[in-house]
Amino acid sequence: MTNKFYNALFASGIAFILTCLMVGIKLDTEGTQLAIKGASAEQWTWIGLGIALVFLSQLFSDKIDAIFSKVPKPKLSNMLPKEQKMATLKPWLLALLIVGMLVWPFMVSRGSVDLATLALIYIMLGLGLNIVVGLAGLLDLGFVAFYAVGAYTYALLSQYFGMSFWACLPISAGLAALFGFILGFPVLRLRGDYLAIVTLGFGEIIRILLNNWTAVTGGPNGISGIDKPTLFGLEFSRRAKEEDTVLFHEFFGIDYSSSYKVIFLYLIAVILTIFVVYVINRLMRMPVGRAWEALREDEIACRSLGLNRTVIKLSAFTLGATTAGFAGAFFAARQGFISPESFIFIESAIILAIVVLGGMGSQVGVILAAIIMTILPELAREFSEYRMLLFGFLMVIMMRWRPQGLVPMKRPHLELNR
Amino acid sequence: MLRIENVNTHYGQIQALHDISLEVKQGEIVTLIGANGAGKTTLMMTICGDPQATSGTIEFDGEVISGLDTPSVMRKGLAIVPEGRRVFSGMTVEENLFMGSYFRSKAEAQETVKHVLELFPRLEERFDQRAGTMSGGEQQMLAIGRAMMSKPRMILLDEPSLGLAPIIIQQIFDIIEKLRDEGVTIFLVEQNANQALRIADRGYVLENGRVVLEDTGDALLVNDDVRKAYLGG
Numbered sequence: 001m002t003n004k005f006y007n008a009l010f011a012s013g014i015a016f017i018l019t020c021l022m023v024g025i026k027l028d029t030e031g032t033q034l035a036i037k038g039a040s041a042e043q044w045t046w047i048g049l050g051i052a053l054v055f056l057s058q059l060f061s062d063k064i065d066a067i068f069s070k071v072p073k074p075k076l077s078n079m080l081p082k083e084q085k086m087a088t089l090k091p092w093l094l095a096l097l098i099v100g101m102l103v104w105p106f107m108v109s110r111g112s113v114d115l116a117t118l119a120l121i122y123i124m125l126g127l128g129l130n131i132v133v134g135l136a137g138l139l140d141l142g143f144v145a146f147y148a149v150g151a152y153t154y155a156l157l158s159q160y161f162g163m164s165f166w167a168c169l170p171i172s173a174g175l176a177a178l179f180g181f182i183l184g185f186p187v188l189r190l191r192g193d194y195l196a197i198v199t200l201g202f203g204e205i206i207r208i209l210l211n212n213w214t215a216v217t218g219g220p221n222g223i224s225g226i227d228k229p230t231l232f233g234l235e236f237s238r239r240a241k242e243e244d245t246v247l248f249h250e251f252f253g254i255d256y257s258s259s260y261k262v263i264f265l266y267l268i269a270v271i272l273t274i275f276v277v278y279v280i281n282r283l284m285r286m287p288v289g290r291a292w293e294a295l296r297e298d299e300i301a302c303r304s305l306g307l308n309r310t311v312i313k314l315s316a317f318t319l320g321a322t323t324a325g326f327a328g329a330f331f332a333a334r335q336g337f338i339s340p341e342s343f344i345f346i347e348s349a350i351i352l353a354i355v356v357l358g359g360m361g362s363q364v365g366v367i368l369a370a371i372i373m374t375i376l377p378e379l380a381r382e383f384s385e386y387r388m389l390l391f392g393f394l395m396v397i398m399m400r401w402r403p404q405g406l407v408p409m410k411r412p413h414l415e416l417n418r
Numbered sequence: 419m420l421r422i423e424n425v426n427t428h429y430g431q432i433q434a435l436h437d438i439s440l441e442v443k444q445g446e447i448v449t450l451i452g453a454n455g456a457g458k459t460t461l462m463m464t465i466c467g468d469p470q471a472t473s474g475t476i477e478f479d480g481e482v483i484s485g486l487d488t489p490s491v492m493r494k495g496l497a498i499v500p501e502g503r504r505v506f507s508g509m510t511v512e513e514n515l516f517m518g519s520y521f522r523s524k525a526e527a528q529e530t531v532k533h534v535l536e537l538f539p540r541l542e543e544r545f546d547q548r549a550g551t552m553s554g555g556e557q558q559m560l561a562i563g564r565a566m567m568s569k570p571r572m573i574l575l576d577e578p579s580l581g582l583a584p585i586i587i588q589q590i591f592d593i594i595e596k597l598r599d600e601g602v603t604i605f606l607v608e609q610n611a612n613q614a615l616r617i618a619d620r621g622y623v624l625e626n627g628r629v630v631l632e633d634t635g636d637a638l639l640v641n642d643d644v645r646k647a648y649l650g651g
């Protein structure tokens with residue numbers, strides 16, 4: 001009990017110091033001088049209440065834990081049908097899901113379709129980073145760099161050479177892969193924290209490069225007027241930019257509506273995401289997928305089995321980068337405008353949060369987390385100042401209730417005929 | 419089959435192996451005994467190419483393998499069961515085994531896995547269990563089984579008896595003999611000199627990075643110096 005008491009005292013002491021520094025003291029400019037001001041009486045009462053809350057919750061943490069452990073946790077495994085039934089149901093469920101995803105946009109508002117498109121981009125990014133962090137266990141804090149490479153590749157090719165989205169998509173992915181490969185070579189000797197720092201640095205380098213190479217990238221002004229994807233050459237704009245382009249609504253003889261474009265972009269995103277999910281799922285089942293995990297678990301054992309760790313790490317890193325490049329190209333096309341602002345560190349952090357939140361290595365988890373992480377801030381738009389607070393709160397809750405992530409990874413299981 | 423000639427190995431400035439020469443012939447069990455820190459593990463790892471020998475040559479099946487990197491060495495028909503087992507603890511027994519046959523076709527792997535499970539019925543019972551939750555003995559069996567999955571012509575074993583109960587050690591040694599009878603050549607590093615020498619055709623004694631004795635297993639078992647140093651008088 002005394003132990004608990006000191007603990008609570010310590011926690012509330014820290015809370016006191018932190019809130020005093022952040023809320024209790026204010027710097028104000030008075031004329032040319034800085035003046036230090038204390039908080040108002042009302043603020044002090046709030047601070048006092050907050051600290052009391054910290055103290056009490058620490059003191060009675062046992063009881064609080066006991067109460068919360070009584071709150072039933074959702075048991076996903078019980079809600080799902082039994083494994084064998086699942087196996088027969090699975091193709092049907094998947095088909096239903098895909099059809100649903102294709103039909104759904106025609107029934108809801110433009111805004112929600114747009115949001116869904118954004119969620120799909122984050123799903124792709126999350127899945128890409130999931131290979132690197134979740135499976136291969138390489139902490140990459142600069143993932144957004146590859147996203148930026150993909151986006152800028154398409155933006156620049158489209159601006160300078162007028163190339164189409166579809167031609168640029170593989171080029172963007174390829175270039176991002178090349179960057180991943182080149183960065184991976186020297187960097188993958190590093191481990192853990194060191195790797196994290198170097199990748200963090202790389203993310204910043206790319207962003208700063210884009211910001212300062214004004215002649216090519218337009219610097220902070222970014223690139224605007226990036227062409228939207230076309231459907232077999234049909235454009236989705238209201239008026240044709242050039243004489244010979246055919247417009248979608250004219251071709252089909254329907255009235256122009258801006259939502260066609262939004263829905264079309266969404267459908268592209270769906271197709272790209274399905275493609276990414278499928279490819280990564282295949283890879284995870286292949287020996288190389290196992291090798292990623294094995295390498296994360298025990299490097300020496302891997303080497304003793306003759307696996308080449310550089311090749312394995314590099315393949316994970318490159319594949320992750322490729323996915324990001326893919327997502328980046330689509331992002332540029334959807335947005336029509338990109339600037340270095342879109343590729344700041346917080347993006348990397350969000351993608352990483354998606355992977356951690358979803359459950360490292362689990363595809364379903366990452367997809368769920370990506371959806372939550374894009375939709376939640378939208379729902380809480382009114383409290384946009386408290387966005388980061390919400391974010392932190394979510395992380396704390398997750399750590400408390402589902403430390404392994406939303407849907408912890410279950411490795412694909414192969415039955416062999418013994 | 420394995421011939422080591424005048425091998426020296428350094429860790430930075432420190433020399434861990436001094437002019438080691440030894441030979442393992444086809445179909446033999448050869449054991450290497452020595453005190454803690456004598457350099458046994460270092461010798462094993464030098465064979466595998468990490469650390470690289472600073473001088474001398476290592477030949478396997480008539481081919482020089484010193485100077486090759488670890489992955490290439492390990493694909494020459496040589497397998498190692500590293501010190502301390504090192505199974506992939508988050509993966510199941512099955513997945514661990516199939517990591518061992520990474521470079522072989524699925525059909526070949528299926529074939530070998532049957533054989534491994536016959537040798538280790540215990541692994542069959544625990545086929546879907548996570549390796550990390552198994553007992554030390556079971557993990558050691560798994561580590562040996564995993565090494566066998568590449569169908570090696572020679573297996574290097576680094577202290578397979580580490581931390582195991584006598585009865586389990588006996589089982590492991592029985593398996594090692596069985597492997598030899600199947601034609602796999604075995605190079606065995608052991609602290610457990612008594613049992614190792616009993617099944618070995620020949621043995622080497624390593625002290626401070628030097629080979630100080632070399633003889634048949636039976637001769638070493640009755641050798642006075644060996645008895646004093648390793649068999650408790």
Ligand SMILES: Nc1ncnc2c1ncn2[C@@H]1O[C@H](COP(=O)(O)OP(=O)(O)OP(=O)(O)O)[C@@H](O)[C@H]1O
Pocket residue numbers: 429432434452453454455456457458459460461501609
């Ligand atoms: N990575 C390393 N860096 C520096 N020195 C090392 C390294 N690995 C081993 N050594 C040193 O090399 C010597 C031989 O070590 P080694 O591990 O080969 O001994 P061992 O005979 O296997 O002992 P044990 O029976 O305890 O496993 C020791 O003095 C050890 O400190």
Ligand SMILES: [Mg+2]
Pocket residue numbers: 458459460501
């Ligand atoms: Mg050793």
